[in-house]
Amino acid sequence: MAVDHAAAEVDHLAAERAAARFDVEAMKIAWAGSRHAVDVADRMARLVASDPVFRKDNRTMLSRKDLFKDTLRKAAHAWKRIVELRLTEEEASLLRQYVDQPGYVDLHWGMFVPAIKGQGTEEQQKKWLPLAYKFQIIGCYAQTELGHGSNVQGLETTATFDPMTDEFVIHSPTLTSSKWWPGGLGKASTHAVVYARLITEGKDYGIHGFIVQLRSLEDHSPLPGVTLGDIGGKFGSGAYNSMDNGVLRFDHVRIPRDQMLMRLSQVTREGKYVQSDVPKQLLYGTMVYVRQSIVADASKALSRAVCIAVRYSAIRKQFGSQDGGPETQVLNYRTQQSRLFPLLASAYAFRFVGDWLNWLYTDVTQKLEVKDYSTLQEAHACTAGLKAVTTSATADAIEECRKLCGGHGYLNSSGLPELFAVYVPACTYEGDNVVLLLQVARILMKTVSQLTSGKQPVGTMAYMGKVQHLMQSKCAVKTEAFEARALRMAVNCAQNIGQASNQEEGFYERSPDLLEAAVAHIQLIIVTKFIEKVHQDIPGHGVKEQLQNLCNVYALYTLHKHLGDFLATGSLTPKQGALANEQLGKLYAQVRPNAVALVDAFNYTDHYLGSVLGRYDGNVYPALYEEAWKDPLNETVVPEGYHEYLRPLLKQQLKLSRL
Ligand SMILES: CCCCCCCCCCCCCCCCCC(=O)SCCNC(=O)CCNC(=O)[C@H](O)C(C)(C)COP(=O)(O)OP(=O)(O)OC[C@H]1O[C@@H](n2cnc3c(N)ncnc32)[C@H](O)[C@@H]1OP(=O)(O)O
Numbered sequence: 216m217a218v219d220h221a222a223a224e225v226d227h228l229a230a231e232r233a234a235a236r237f238d239v240e241a242m243k244i245a246w247a248g249s250r251h252a253v254d255v256a257d258r259m260a261r262l263v264a265s266d267p268v269f270r271k272d273n274r275t276m277l278s279r280k281d282l283f284k285d286t287l288r289k290a291a292h293a294w295k296r297i298v299e300l301r302l303t304e305e306e307a308s309l310l311r312q313y314v315d316q317p318g319y320v321d322l323h324w325g326m327f328v329p330a331i332k333g334q335g336t337e338e339q340q341k342k343w344l345p346l347a348y349k350f351q352i353i354g355c356y357a358q359t360e361l362g363h364g365s366n367v368q369g370l371e372t373t374a375t376f377d378p379m380t381d382e383f384v385i386h387s388p389t390l391t392s393s394k395w396w397p398g399g400l401g402k403a404s405t406h407a408v409v410y411a412r413l414i415t416e417g418k419d420y421g422i423h424g425f426i427v428q429l430r431s432l433e434d435h436s437p438l439p440g441v442t443l444g445d446i447g448g449k450f451g452s453g454a455y456n457s458m459d460n461g462v463l464r465f466d467h468v469r470i471p472r473d474q475m476l477m478r479l480s481q482v483t484r485e486g487k488y489v490q491s492d493v494p495k496q497l498l499y500g501t502m503v504y505v506r507q508s509i510v511a512d513a514s515k516a517l518s519r520a521v522c523i524a525v526r527y528s529a530i531r532k533q534f535g536s537q538d539g540g541p542e543t544q545v546l547n548y549r550t551q552q553s554r555l556f557p558l559l560a561s562a563y564a565f566r567f568v569g570d571w572l573n574w575l576y577t578d579v580t581q582k583l584e585v586k587d588y589s590t591l592q593e594a595h596a597c598t599a600g601l602k603a604v605t606t607s608a609t610a611d612a613i614e615e616c617r618k619l620c621g622g623h624g625y626l627n628s629s630g631l632p633e634l635f636a637v638y639v640p641a642c643t644y645e646g647d648n649v650v651l652l653l654q655v656a657r658i659l660m661k662t663v664s665q666l667t668s669g670k671q672p673v674g675t676m677a678y679m680g681k682v683q684h685l686m687q688s689k690c691a692v693k694t695e696a697f698e699a700r701a702l703r704m705a706v707n708c709a710q711n712i713g714q715a716s717n718q719e720e721g722f723y724e725r726s727p728d729l730l731e732a733a734v735a736h737i738q739l740i741i742v743t744k745f746i747e748k749v750h751q752d753i754p755g756h757g758v759k760e761q762l763q764n765l766c767n768v769y770a771l772y773t774l775h776k777h778l779g780d781f782l783a784t785g786s787l788t789p790k791q792g793a794l795a796n797e798q799l800g801k802l803y804a805q806v807r808p809n810a811v812a813l814v815d816a817f818n819y820t821d822h823y824l825g826s827v828l829g830r831y832d833g834n835v836y837p838a839l840y841e842e843a844w845k846d847p848l849n850e851t852v853v854p855e856g857y858h859e860y861l862r863p864l865l866k867q868q869l870k871l872s873r874l
């Protein structure tokens with residue numbers, strides 16, 4: 216049962232809902248993963264929607280200061296509820312999701328705690344995690360600097376070991392070494408995991424993590440030698456401005472030696488650097504964790520936007536009534552369908568690939584615990600690539616949904632401008648998408664180069680082992696065409712790089728093609744995982760059929776959009792390309808009667824959607840009208856400034872016209 220719309224008097228979308236050819240309740244389970252997941256999400260969504268502290272309809276009208284204070288208030292209230300109701304970790308994390316306001320807690324739970332868990336020794340975890348779990352300290356993840364973000368090895372902050380005092384001296388030697396961007400740093404955090412170059416016995420050992428206290432636990436003032444603040448307003452109103460992204464400089468700040476995160480390497484009391492027998496890439500482990508959770512978030516953001524656009528498109532009518540008949544629902548226009556339904560299919564595709572990625576991440580983590588590092592590269596390639604492809608597609612899709620809602624989509628009350636503004640930095644944070652795709656491309660090139668040596672690729676690269684077959688065959692319009700396209704693009708790149716004077720130069724020259732090869736590889740993964748999902752036993756009347764349909768839409772739409780790649784690599788013939796497009800049109804017709812029910816299956820409350828256009832009851836026009844009157848500009852009939860600026864102008868014009 217959906218949440219705060221139960222009491223709606225009229226369901227303007229009732230006819231749409233009645234037309235659906237599948238069991239929506241069963242689809243909710245397929246989307247959420249289990250009956251239990253639906254129930255917990257429902258309970259948490261209700262809890263948030265019914266609590267006035269979590270109100271967010273006025274957010275875009277708040278000043279930055281008020282918005283920040285509102286975020287602090289919501290975070291404190293959420294924590295109070297979590298403690299009072301003894302919520303489980305699963306429930307608490309859903310509660311935070313439905314509160315739906317970026318804030319320091321995201322970085323505290325999402326990066327600070329995982330960094331200590333992943334890079335701290337058992338002893339360090341015992342010391343710091345209980346403090347973090349009880350919010351006795353608030354932490355952030357201070358990696359990026361003013362001068363370097365993507366190039367982590369280029370960071371300049373130093374941590375120099377002083378054997379005299381058994382301390383590290385943390386220092387910002389240049390302006391560009393100032394930490395810049397960390398969320399929660401600007402105003403809230405008391406501590407940070409700071410990434411700095413470790414220097415001991417006069418040698419620079421590169422980037423390592425350190426736990427550094429930044430503010431007093433008594434009065435929140437910065438500790439001696441620490442300069443910090445907020446980096447300023449960001450894109451959009453409301454949106455990510457609730458987050459205090461910060462700047463931080465150190466002037467020879469001393470921390471005890473045991474605040475270096477020492478699971479991967481240690482510095483002894485004498486100042487000797489000791490490398491553990493684990494791969495040094497584990498330093499990047501927190502980023503791998505966050506990237507997989509960003510993929511899960513992509514389907515949430517995309518499904519929100521699509522839910523708004525589908526419901527509104529079913530309500531909105533334009534044209535077609537010249538002879539007095541009813542106007543056409545814009546959802547019936549073929550163009551609206553061909554723009555919107557692929558996004559609906561993508562929301563489902565990203566949801567399922569996100570689940571799979573979560574499984575992969577859990578599997579890798581378990582292997583790491585028994586010192587099996589064999590799937591580390593696979594985890595890096597999949598998290599980096601899927602993060603890049605799903606966030607770029609989602610950001611574009613939210614903007615497309617805004618356009619699909621016409622003029623009203625541009626109003627803050629549609630929820631779409633803020634959703635876009637909050638979401639779009641996902642293309643940059645946790646690794647710029649281009650930089651991440653180039654990481655995937657490097658791994659692809661490595662895999663191609665190993666094919667001749669007989670080394671069989673594994674995991675998501677396994678298809679490359681079918682090189683003989685895929686390089687020659689003409690493909691049916693199925694997964695095989697995606698495999699052939701991805702492999703041939705990668706092999707073409709490898710051949711072109713091979714002709715350059717050296718590997719690095721070749722990689723640099725061919726990087727635009729490499730990006731496309733990486734995208735092709737990742738799209739193959741998304742299609743494959745969607746197909747695997749629909750091959751599972753999925754209960755509920757018509758549910759499997761709908762998912763099969765959406766899977767076909769996602770695959771054929773991707774094919775249509777990238778037809779140039781498929782044709783250029785000879786993976787498909789032009790005739791097959793045309794047939795695929797033909798088929799796509801037919802699939803849209805099958806989605807149409809189910810579209811509203813397919814977005815209902817996301818089970819979002821009106822509070823979470825935060826959109827007058829996406830209301831469950833479809834009662835859009837009165838809501839739009841009422842919302843307008845709430846704007847602060849409408850508090851007075853005659854605007855402030857009339858007497859200073861409008862009246863004199865109007866009087867002056869009167870004089871001129873009399874001349
Ligand atoms: C409407 C309201 C709605 C409200 C919604 C509310 C919710 C909102 C919540 C929002 C919360 C969002 C929080 C956002 C947090 C953002 C935090 C950040 O950005 S934090 C900052 C994030 N910053 C970034 O992401 C920085 C991006 N940059 C980087 O990650 C690295 O510098 C690099 C990967 C690009 C290069 O690395 P580098 O070492 O220089 O050089 P090489 O390339 O030579 O690689 C060497 C070897 O390592 C290997 N390898 C590499 N990575 C990994 C890995 N992860 N693992 C394993 N292996 C890895 C690689 O394959 C190679 O292997 P091999 O060939 O030798 O075998």
Ligand SMILES: Cc1cc2nc3c(=O)[nH]c(=O)nc-3n(C[C@H](O)[C@H](O)[C@H](O)COP(=O)(O)OP(=O)(O)OC[C@H]3O[C@@H](n4cnc5c(N)ncnc54)[C@H](O)[C@@H]3O)c2cc1C
Nearest residue numbers: 356357358359363364365396397398640643644645646649
């Ligand atoms: C909202 C937000 C929140 C953030 N939160 C945090 C946080 O909590 N903690 C933290 O430490 N950091 C945080 N960051 C920083 C973020 O991780 C970095 O901004 C991100 O990793 C990108 O790095 P950059 O800014 O150095 O971009 P740059 O690398 O300078 O990118 C600029 C351009 O150069 C291109 N480029 C760069 N390198 C290459 C290359 N090798 N080949 C081709 N093109 C290239 C990029 O594609 C891009 O177009 C946050 C950023 C944002 C926007």
